[in-house]
Amino acid sequence: MDNDIGLWAIPIAILGGAIRVSTPFLFVSxxxxxxxxxxxxxxGLEGTLVFGAMSGYAVACLTGSAWAGVAVAALAGAVFGLVxxxxxxxxxVNDIAIGIAMMLLGMGxxxxxxxxxxxxxxxxxxxxxxxxxxxxxxxxAALNVNVLFLIGAALSVFFWWMLRSTRIGLxxxxxxxxxxxxxAMGLRPAIIRTLATGxxxxxxxxxxxxxxxxxxxxxxxxxxxxQGLMAVALVIFARWNPIACFFAALLFGGAGALGPALQSVxxxxxxxxxxxxxxxLTLGVMIAISSPSRAMTGAPGELSLTK
Amino acid sequence: xxxxxLSRRHFLMGTALAGSAAFLGLPRMARAEALDKLTVxxxxxxxxxxYGYNQAHAEGAAALKSIPGVTVVExxxxxxxxxxxxxxxxxxxxxxATLLFPTSFGxxxxxxxxxxxxxxxVRFEHAGGMWxxxxxxxxxxxxxxxxxxxxxxxxxxxxHMTKTKKIGFVAAKPIPQVLLNVNSFLLGxxxxxxxxxxxVIFTGEWSLAVKxxxxxxxxxxxxxxxxxxxxxSPKVVIETAAGRGAYVCGYHANQSSLAPDKxxxxxxxxxxxxxxxxxxxxxxGEPIPNFVRGGLAEGFIKMSPLGPAVTPEAKADFEAKQAExxxxxxxxxxxxxxDNKGNVIAAEGEAFVETDVKLESMDYLxxxxxxxxx
Numbered sequence: 006m007d008n009d010i011g012l013w014a015i016p017i018a019i020l021g022g023a024i025r026v027s028t029p030f031l032f033v034s035x036x037x038x039x040x041x042x043x044x045x046x047x048x049g050l051e052g053t054l055v056f057g058a059m060s061g062y063a064v065a066c067l068t069g070s071a072w073a074g075v076a077v078a079a080l081a082g083a084v085f086g087l088v089x090x091x092x093x094x095x096x097x098v099n100d101i102a103i104g105i106a107m108m109l110l111g112m113g114x115x116x117x118x119x120x121x122x123x124x125x126x127x128x129x130x131x132x133x134x135x136x137x138x139x140x141x142x143x144x145x146a147a148l149n150v151n152v153l154f155l156i157g158a159a160l161s162v163f164f165w166w167m168l169r170s171t172r173i174g175l176x177x178x179x180x181x182x183x184x185x186x187x188x189a190m191g192l193r194p195a196i197i198r199t200l201a202t203g204x205x206x207x208x209x210x211x212x213x214x215x216x217x218x219x220x221x222x223x224x225x226x227x228x229x230x231x232q233g234l235m236a237v238a239l240v241i242f243a244r245w246n247p248i249a250c251f252f253a254a255l256l257f258g259g260a261g262a263l264g265p266a267l268q269s270v271x272x273x274x275x276x277x278x279x280x281x282x283x284x285x286l287t288l289g290v291m292i293a294i295s296s297p298s299r300a301m302t303g304a305p306g307e308l309s310l311t312k
Numbered sequence: 313x314x315x316x317x318l319s320r321r322h323f324l325m326g327t328a329l330a331g332s333a334a335f336l337g338l339p340r341m342a343r344a345e346a347l348d349k350l351t352v353x354x355x356x357x358x359x360x361x362x363y364g365y366n367q368a369h370a371e372g373a374a375a376l377k378s379i380p381g382v383t384v385v386e387x388x389x390x391x392x393x394x395x396x397x398x399x400x401x402x403x404x405x406x407x408x409a410t411l412l413f414p415t416s417f418g419x420x421x422x423x424x425x426x427x428x429x430x431x432x433x434v435r436f437e438h439a440g441g442m443w444x445x446x447x448x449x450x451x452x453x454x455x456x457x458x459x460x461x462x463x464x465x466x467x468x469x470x471x472h473m474t475k476t477k478k479i480g481f482v483a484a485k486p487i488p489q490v491l492l493n494v495n496s497f498l499l500g501x502x503x504x505x506x507x508x509x510x511x512v513i514f515t516g517e518w519s520l521a522v523k524x525x526x527x528x529x530x531x532x533x534x535x536x537x538x539x540x541x542x543x544x545s546p547k548v549v550i551e552t553a554a555g556r557g558a559y560v561c562g563y564h565a566n567q568s569s570l571a572p573d574k575x576x577x578x579x580x581x582x583x584x585x586x587x588x589x590x591x592x593x594x595x596x597g598e599p600i601p602n603f604v605r606g607g608l609a610e611g612f613i614k615m616s617p618l619g620p621a622v623t624p625e626a627k628a629d630f631e632a633k634q635a636e637x638x639x640x641x642x643x644x645x646x647x648x649x650x651d652n653k654g655n656v657i658a659a660e661g662e663a664f665v666e667t668d669v670k671l672e673s674m675d676y677l678x679x680x681x682x683x684x685x686x
Contacts, residue, residue, distance in 0.1 A: 014530075014533050017533065021529065022526055022529075026526065116389075123363075126570065143532075146529065146532065146533065221525035221552065222548070222551060223521070223547050225358075225359060226358070226389060227521060228521050230521070230523075261522070261526065265515075265527040265529070266526075268511075268513045268527075268530065269511060269533060273683045275686070276516065
């Protein structure tokens with residue numbers, strides 16, 4: 006194997022990292038876009054993600070089918086979302102506080118039920134090799150694309166279209182922008198928000214299943230390292246636009262791959278600094294695109310963040 | 313910390329002491345005579361079935377449960393913060409533990425040291441700690457094994473099996489124990505072929521699944537075809553590397569079931585022997601030395617059985633070098649040797665044998681390791 010590709014290793018690693026690492030960000034942020042477009046914010050998605058990772062892995066272990074695991078993770082995520090949505094439908098309940106409570110609950114339950122599944126090995130989700138033409142093992146590995154990533158990419162376009170041009174999208178946007186207008190149209194905001202939060206939770210659950218069933222591909226209590234929380238921030242960064250979420254997720258994934266890739270080509274000092282790259286990047290982009298006049302462009306009017 | 317919690321804690325301690333005095337009718341003389349009952353506390357930084365560091369200790373603790381009179385209490389996922397002090401206090405006050413094994417590296421300073429000053433009758437045994445007679449309390453002890461020797465043997469097998477002449481190491485933090493493992497892994501491989509290099513990638517944390525997977529992929533991209541690691545749970549590294557077609561060497565515990573075809577061998581802890589010896593001594597009323605170390609010969613560490621891919625030449629060399637180490641006095645770090653910045657580590661004829669305490673303050677990567685400590 007004589008494949009010393011020198012500095013080309015960095016862009017290839019960033020590309021590979023973007024594809025491998027971004028999927029959980031993508032699913033959680035797409036789910037949160039639906040939720041926030043309906044006027045709710047669900048900070049509990051980190052807990053949903055971890056519980057999805059655990060339940061998906063556990064079911065995949067027990068049934069031998071990774072897709073059964075994904076289905077159960079989505080179901081569990083939907084339950085978490087619905088519970089959040091229902092509690093927030095009660096009067097005078099703060100959705101941010103409930104979100105934090107749900108996050109702790111999700112993680113606690115996942116750790117409790119996940120104990121017996123740290124050891125067993127579950128089947129992995131399939132991936133499609135797109136790099137066979139290159140003859141370069143590094144590129145082949147980077148272009149080994151998981152099916153969930155492709156589904157996520159398709160969903161981001163679909164959600165964008167749905168929010169823009171369908172009746173469901175219109176209903177979501179009306180509920181999110183003005184409770185009064187929605188009521189005047191005869192809609193019931195509480196129910197729609199609860200359903201939107203449930204859908205968002207299901208997406209986050211699938212994101213968790215990707216973590217435990219594909220990359221890194223095992224269940225343990227440290228599996229998440231905060232992807233669920235970062236994805237919620239990513240939604241604001243992407244201005245509540247599903248397609249922007251896709252690129253933001255890629256950016257975060259690629260930036261995360263930078264640290265290991267630089268060390269592997271010999272840029273080894275200061276690796277703690279490179280590991281901070283995704284966060285520095287976020288700050289930089291936020292500053293670059295910020296403007297006092299359109300700071301909250303695209304923000305749903307009923308969001309507790311903006312009110 | 314509020315005064316109310318302090319007074320409550322002191323109250324509890326007071327009642328515990330009064331209680332034991334009332335029942336026994338005499339002050340505690342634990343260390344002077346044999347015991348018929350002993351409660352031992354084990355504290356782990358992660359889950360105790362992580363295929364790694366914590367599992368190795370928990371297997372050791374499990375071996376104690378068969379000793380009559382010994383009660384083992386355990387708590388897992390205890391962070392290296394004030395939390396571990398709370399866990400230690402509750403084990404002492406509520407469970408009556410008189411011998412504690414807080415196993416994670418970061419528990420030592422300041423947490424164990426503070427608790428040791430507060431509870432002079434309790435014995436604290438720390439894995440990997442830097443106990444020094446002139447600086448630290450006498451009810452604190454430190455134990456560790458020369459697992460670098462295991463990584464050296466991993467390196468010997470890796471040196472035979474690598475085709476690209478490049479091997480990889482996923483490391484957590486640049487502390488002496490980790491650096492010694494990285495250096496030993498390379499020097500083991502170089503004992504086979506002096507042109508081999510070892511790429512190291514530090515993840516910065518003991519357990520970060522996604523970053524470990526990324527680091528492993530980066531090593532594979534860089535052409536490393538035998539990979540090992542020093543992180544708390546090697547499961548992710550082993551599975552990712554084997555998935556990319558690289559051979560793997562294990563660490564902490566036996567991970568061969570995760571990659572049966574690609575697993576070459578592994579450096580494992582053998583804490584059940586160490587803990588059984590310590591507890592047997594305590595039960596017999598003998599003191600545990602404050603500074604306990606041992607290697608392959610003493611049974612502190614062991615090697616995983618060689619995997620099916622290992623060639624006969626590699627096997628023969630592995631067995632010869634293992635026999636050499638078992639004789640004792642083996643030196644991995646020996647002259648002439650430079651670090652990877654060109655400074656002389658050991659002159660011609662100079663050698664640091666495995667028992668040399670200087671190795672426990674290692675702060676360099678040897679020549680041939682691609683990477684840096686900061």
